[in-house]
Amino acid sequence: MHPLGLYLTSFSYQEIEKKLRMAKSTSSDAQMLIRSLRTAYAATPTNLKIIDLYVVYAIVTAVIQVVYMGVVGSFPFNSFLSGVLSCVGTAVLAVCLRIQVNKENKEFKDLPPERAYADFILCNLVLHLVIMNFLG
Amino acid sequence: MARNLRLLGFLALICASLSISGAAVIRPINDAHRSAALELFVPTNGSFGSLEEAYEALRTFQIFGVEKSTEISHATCPVVAEKLGSSSFISKDLFLALRVNSILGCQIDARTFEDVASKLQAVIKNASSLVDFHYGVEGLLHIKDQGISVALSDADGTFHSIKALSQSDGRWRYDSNSAESSTYAAGIALETLAGVVSLADKDVDQSKIGIVKHDIIKLFDSIKSYDDGTLYFDEKHVDASEYKGPLATSASVIRGVTAFAKVASGRLNIPSDKMLGLAKFFLSIGIPGCTKDLFNQIESLSHLEDNRVSIPLILSLPSTVLSLTTRDQLKVEVTTVLGSAAPPLTVSLVQAFRSDSKDTPVLENQELQFDSENTIHYLDIIPLKLDAGKYKLMFEISLHDPENLNTYATAGRTSVMAFITGSINIGKAEIGIFDSDSGKSEALQKLDLSRDSALSLAANHLQKLHLSFQLTTPLGHHFKPHQVLLKLRHETNVEHIFVMESSARQFKIVLDFLSLVEKFYYLSGKYEIELTVGDAAMENSFLRALGHIELDLPKPPEKAARPPPLPVDPYSRFGPKQEIAHIFREPERRPPKELSLTFLALTLLPFVGFLIGLMRLGVNLKSFPSSVVPASFSILFHAGIAAVLLLYVLFWLKLDLFTTLKVLGFLGVFLVFVGHRTLSHHASATAKLKSS
Numbered sequence: 001m002h003p004l005g006l007y008l009t010s011f012s013y014q015e016i017e018k019k020l021r022m023a024k025s026t027s028s029d030a031q032m033l034i035r036s037l038r039t040a041y042a043a044t045p046t047n048l049k050i051i052d053l054y055v056v057y058a059i060v061t062a063v064i065q066v067v068y069m070g071v072v073g074s075f076p077f078n079s080f081l082s083g084v085l086s087c088v089g090t091a092v093l094a095v096c097l098r099i100q101v102n103k104e105n106k107e108f109k110d111l112p113p114e115r116a117y118a119d120f121i122l123c124n125l126v127l128h129l130v131i132m133n134f135l136g
Numbered sequence: 137m138a139r140n141l142r143l144l145g146f147l148a149l150i151c152a153s154l155s156i157s158g159a160a161v162i163r164p165i166n167d168a169h170r171s172a173a174l175e176l177f178v179p180t181n182g183s184f185g186s187l188e189e190a191y192e193a194l195r196t197f198q199i200f201g202v203e204k205s206t207e208i209s210h211a212t213c214p215v216v217a218e219k220l221g222s223s224s225f226i227s228k229d230l231f232l233a234l235r236v237n238s239i240l241g242c243q244i245d246a247r248t249f250e251d252v253a254s255k256l257q258a259v260i261k262n263a264s265s266l267v268d269f270h271y272g273v274e275g276l277l278h279i280k281d282q283g284i285s286v287a288l289s290d291a292d293g294t295f296h297s298i299k300a301l302s303q304s305d306g307r308w309r310y311d312s313n314s315a316e317s318s319t320y321a322a323g324i325a326l327e328t329l330a331g332v333v334s335l336a337d338k339d340v341d342q343s344k345i346g347i348v349k350h351d352i353i354k355l356f357d358s359i360k361s362y363d364d365g366t367l368y369f370d371e372k373h374v375d376a377s378e379y380k381g382p383l384a385t386s387a388s389v390i391r392g393v394t395a396f397a398k399v400a401s402g403r404l405n406i407p408s409d410k411m412l413g414l415a416k417f418f419l420s421i422g423i424p425g426c427t428k429d430l431f432n433q434i435e436s437l438s439h440l441e442d443n444r445v446s447i448p449l450i451l452s453l454p455s456t457v458l459s460l461t462t463r464d465q466l467k468v469e470v471t472t473v474l475g476s477a478a479p480p481l482t483v484s485l486v487q488a489f490r491s492d493s494k495d496t497p498v499l500e501n502q503e504l505q506f507d508s509e510n511t512i513h514y515l516d517i518i519p520l521k522l523d524a525g526k527y528k529l530m531f532e533i534s535l536h537d538p539e540n541l542n543t544y545a546t547a548g549r550t551s552v553m554a555f556i557t558g559s560i561n562i563g564k565a566e567i568g569i570f571d572s573d574s575g576k577s578e579a580l581q582k583l584d585l586s587r588d589s590a591l592s593l594a595a596n597h598l599q600k601l602h603l604s605f606q607l608t609t610p611l612g613h614h615f616k617p618h619q620v621l622l623k624l625r626h627e628t629n630v631e632h633i634f635v636m637e638s639s640a641r642q643f644k645i646v647l648d649f650l651s652l653v654e655k656f657y658y659l660s661g662k663y664e665i666e667l668t669v670g671d672a673a674m675e676n677s678f679l680r681a682l683g684h685i686e687l688d689l690p691k692p693p694e695k696a697a698r699p700p701p702l703p704v705d706p707y708s709r710f711g712p713k714q715e716i717a718h719i720f721r722e723p724e725r726r727p728p729k730e731l732s733l734t735f736l737a738l739t740l741l742p743f744v745g746f747l748i749g750l751m752r753l754g755v756n757l758k759s760f761p762s763s764v765v766p767a768s769f770s771i772l773f774h775a776g777i778a779a780v781l782l783l784y785v786l787f788w789l790k791l792d793l794f795t796t797l798k799v800l801g802f803l804g805v806f807l808v809f810v811g812h813r814t815l816s817h818h819a820s821a822t823a824k825l826k827s828s
Contacts, residue, residue, distance in 0.1 A: 049753055057746035061739055068735040072727035114815035114822075121811070125780055129800065132784045133793060 051098045055091045062087035078136050086131040093123050161552075162419040163452045164475045165437060169430075170200045172423045176430055182211030187219070187232035192431035194239040199438045199474070204240070213242035220248050227259045231271035234278040249284045257286075260294055265311035269298050270324050273331035280335065291336030295344055298329055306355030310378075318378060319369050320385045322355055326392025333399040345400050352393055356406055359413075366420050367413030383421070386414060387432035394443040408446040408545030415440050415448035415473050415545075437473040446545035449478050451531055453552055458517060460524060460558035460610050461675060466515040468504055470533060479544060480536040482506070483513040486549060491526035498522065517556065523611045524558035524673040558610040560617070560674045562586070564642070565605035567682065569595045572650065583682070585667070591683030597649045597690055603636075604644035607669070614641045617671035622647075624663040624685070630699045632656065649687065657699040658692035759818070766817045773814040776807040 016036055044052075065083045074080050100108045100116035108116070177184070177193035182205075184190040190212050197204070219233035230252055237244060253276060260272035273294070276286050288294060301309045307317035308325040329348060333340050360382075361367050369386040371379055380388075397404050418437050424430045440448055451470050458464040466485075470478045488499035499520060504513035533546040568580035583589060585605060595601060603622065607615040620636040620643055632655065636645045649656075663685050670677035761767045780803050787796040 046753055046755075050750065050755065053746060053749045053753065057742045057749075060742040060745070064735065064738050064742070068738075071735075072731065073725070075724040075726065112819050114819045118811055118815055121777065125777075125804075128781070128784055129787075129796070132788050135788055 045103070048098055048102060051094050051101070055094045055098075058087045058091035058094065062091075076136065078134055082131050082134040082136070086128065089127045089131070090124055093120055093127065096120070161456075162416055162450060164419065164450050164469075164471045164473055165434070166475060169423055169434065170202070173197070173200055173430060173434070174202065176425075176427050179208055179211070182207035183215070184208075184212070187212075187215065187229075187236050189427065191232065191235050191239070192427055194236065196431050196434050198239055199434050209240055209242070212236060213240060216240070216242050217244060217248075220244060220252055225255060225259070227256065227268060227271035227275065230256060231275045234275045238278045238281055244282075246284060249279050249282055253279050253284060253286045257289070260288070261290075263297070266298065266301055266308060266321055266325055266328070267310065269294065270328045273328045273335065276335055277331045286335065287337040288332060288335040289337070291332055291338070291340055292344075295329060295332050295340055298325055298332070299344065299348065301325065302351055304354075305358060306351045306353075307358075307372075316373070319355070319358070319371055320378070320380050320388045322351075323385070323388025323390070323392035326352065326389075326396045330392070330395035330399045342401075348396065349400065349402075349404055352396065352404060353406070355389065356410055359410060361413065362417075364416075364420065365413060366417040367410055368417045382417075383424075383429055383432050386417060387436040390414060390436045390439050393445065394439040397444040403542070404445050406445050408448075409547065411440065411443075411446045412448040412545040412547055415450065419450065419473060441472050441474045441476065447543060448473055448545045449481075449533065451483065451533060451547070451550045451552075453554065454512075456552065456554045458554065458556050459675065460518070460522075460556060463518055466504070466517050466529075466554075468513040468515075468531060469511070470513065471511075477511055479540045481546075482534050482536065484532050484534070485515060485529055486532045487530045488522070489528045489530075490523075491528065494528075498527075521611060522556050523609045523613055524556055524560065524615070525609075526673060527554050527556060528552075529554055555673050557673050557675045559676050560610075560615050560671075561608045562669070563606050563608065565603075567591065567593075567601075567603045569593055569599050569601055569685075571599055572648065585678070585680055588681045589683050591665070591685075593683065593685040594688075595649060595685060596688040597653050599649060601647040601649070601685065602644075603667075604642055606642045614638075615671075615674075617669055617674055617677075619668060619670045621668040623666040623668065625666070626656075626659050626663050627661050628659065628699070629702055630657065630659060649689070653689050654696070656687070656689060658689050658696055659699060660687055660689045662686055759821070761817060761821070766814065769810055769813045769817065772810045773807070776803060776810055779803055780807065 016033070062084050065080065065087065069080050097116055097120040099105055100111055100119075101113045102108075173196050177196060179193070184193050190208075194204070194208070216233045216237050219229050220237070234252070256272045256275045256279075259268060260276075263269045263272060273288075276288070280286050301312065302322075302325065303309065303317040305317070306322060307319050308321040309315075309317045310321050326348070333345070355369075358369070358372075359367050360370055368382045369389045370382040371385060373379075393404070393406070415437065418433050418440075421429070421433060424433055449470055450473060451468060454467055454469060455464075458466060468483050470481060470483060472478060483504045485499060485502040485504065487497040489495075489497050499522070502515060502520070504515045506513050529552050531550045531552065532548070533550075535541060535544065535546065562585045565583035565585045566580045567583050570579045580602065581591075583591075583603075583605070593601070607617065609615045616638050620638070622634045622636055622645055623631055624634075624647075625631045632652075634645055634647065636643045665682040665685055667680045667682055668678070670679075761770055780800065783791075783796060783799055783803065787793070
């Protein structure tokens with residue numbers, strides 16, 4: 001399932017609709033939407049928040065690298081790819097870890113989180129080996 | 137008998153005088169040939185390679201009177217002795233060994249010679265081919281010369297067998313099977329027949345000898361000639377496998393004919409001019425460069441030197457250039473082909489023609505005086521009032537003793553080209569510039585052409601340059617040299633050459649610049665003037681620089697011809713070539729260092745943000761195991777991950793993939809083990825917490 005979709009299962013749709021019905025104008029609708037998102041997000045467990053933070057960190061790093069490439073040109077293209085893909089790859093692996101660790105996710109109920117964590121570590125190490133080789 | 141001989145001689149003289157030989161520059165054999173022989177026939181450690189080469193060398197040295205060196209004898213005699221002593225029946229080896237021995241005189245005892253003689257006699261008896269007969273007969277002759285008595289038992293039969301191989305045109309076949317006849321073989325056959333006659337114990341049938349004489353006459357009918365009066369023998373077909381070339385073929389025929397003439401009684405009716413033509417052929421090849429040719433030349437000439445048919449006498453001039461200034465005398469030498477003295481004779485200059493008037497002779501019937509000390513015939517040319525120039529001189533030899541007419545072959549008339557050189561006077565030299573409308577010679581100035589001048593003239597394109605002078609010979613006649621050239625050379629090295637014509641006893645040139653403007657490529661400027669006068673008969677030919685002339689020519693129109701490109705120095709192609717500028721791929725534009733470092737810092741910022749976010753989230757190490765063993769495993773686990781990351785950094789910096797994979801293998805195994813322990817401990821701890 002799409003990670004973002006699973007993200008949203010952490011808080012109820014109904015609350016949003018209630019609040020939306022109560023909204024009078026579109027701008028206040030948006031503000032109320034953001035406020036409700038924030039409160040809902042505050043309810044997520046800490047370990048998931050750590051993973052989310054890690055994902056955000058990886059994506060921001062990737063964006064900075066793309067901006068740099070946009071400024072100076074893509075001369076060592078392999079280096080650029082390697083850098084960007086390492087960030088994106090580790091973000092993807094972190095999202096997979098989040099899915100597997102999330103207690104509200106019925107699909108991975110039987111999977112112990114340590115196992116997921118070990119998979120995350122292993123996959124990251126393999127990813128970074130390949131990245132280092134491609135870095136040049 | 138004497139009257140018949142005199143009549144014959146007179147007829148021969150008439151025949152000889154009717155044939156005027158061409159102008160061949162020939163000289164008898166002299167020291168140059170001798171030194172060439174010494175240079176060419178060089179033995180290596182005393183030996184010459186093969187017996188054939190040894191014979192050629194030794195015979196040539198014998199003719200030149202070169203002393204035999206003991207080194208050659210020491211090296212060659214053992215070979216000769218070995219060949220003669222061996223029990224082989226190869227007639228060629230025996231023949232070659234005997235031939236060399238006849239010159240070297242090696243110490244061979246009589247028994248060996250007798251053995252060889254009997255072998256050769258067996259060879260002759262069973263011989264069927266010409267070369268077998270040749271080796272056998274000639275070998276026996278050489279043994280006879282050593283003092284051993286040998287005789288051909290069946291001389292008539294041998295003679296007949298050899299004669300049977302002859303053809304109707306005077307040539308011989310090599311054996312009865314071969315279809316082609318060869319002139320070279322004819323020479324061998326005649327030599328062998330002569331050997332047979334001299335080895336015969338009783339006289340050979342005279343009619344047979346007469347038939348052979350006829351064959352020789354027919355052979356001489358097939359003689360070939362070059363334009364300069366030389367005669368030679370050659371094969372009918374030059375592509376035969378046994379083709380040896382005119383030199384070797386003529387040498388073979390002369391060897392055979394002179395040998396046969398020695399043994400045959402009576403005369404061989406070969407016209408003397410043919411013998412003279414053959415002698416001239418051998419002398420006209422100069423000094424050959426290879427040993428075989430030199431040997432053939434010298435040996436044939438030695439046969440011609442004292443043969444019984446007719447001995448050629450060669451008329452030659454030691455110097456064909458006579459100077460009026462040093463009052464040279466015209467000198468003429470008459471010798472045999474090897475340079476020995478001729479019988480008493482008189483040389484007369486029958487006619488002398490100037491090269492420019494070939495019909496009227498300038499001199500007739502001058503007898504040359506004889507200087508017996510230097511054996512040279514000479515004539516003073518100063519009293520003859522001969523002018524400088526090129527002459528064709530016709531000489532005639534008249535022998536004092538009419539008996540010698542049968543023995544010696546003299547050409548009817550020998551013609552020789554000679555130069556009489558003298559100092560030419562140059563007078564009345566004038567040069568000047570004048571305008572084209574006024575043809576007066578006011579501006580002419582006198583010129584001294586005996587040395588360089590440094591005139592400085594100036595002209596424009598409407599004017600003319602005038603140059604004239606007179607040339608007179610020592611006797612005061614107008615002289616027309618071969619080259620009279622005026623050269624104008626521009627500063628840029630563009631040259632123009634004009635030939636001066638002779639008219640009314642002077643040389644004159646008028647350069648009309650108006651008509652020459654295009655030829656000069658419209659190049660104005662300074663032109664150097666040079667005058668060249670030269671001829672072979674002129675002792676003071678000169679190249680004079682006369683000075684320079686400033687020419688003012690109009691501007692060239694658009695379509696005018698450009699001056700020709702100057703000749704490139706031919707050695708410039710060996711100089712350095714134009715440098716090639718290689719175009720390399722431009723290195724990529726790298727960003728400035730500061731920008732890269734800024735972005736490096738920017739990339740590390742999110743990590744800082746991550747750490748700050750973690751702190752804000754309240755990250756703690758509460759569930760870190762407290763007891764020693766699990767704690768140590770946890771530490772090892774984290775250390776292992778750190779080690780792998782460090783390995784990756786080293787991999788990027790300097791390691792290669794294989795080393796990395798090797799180390800990663802070990803670290804991975806370690807990490808798996810440690811991680812399993814740590815995580816299973818953590819999992820059990822969490823489960824315990826949940827259940828409790």
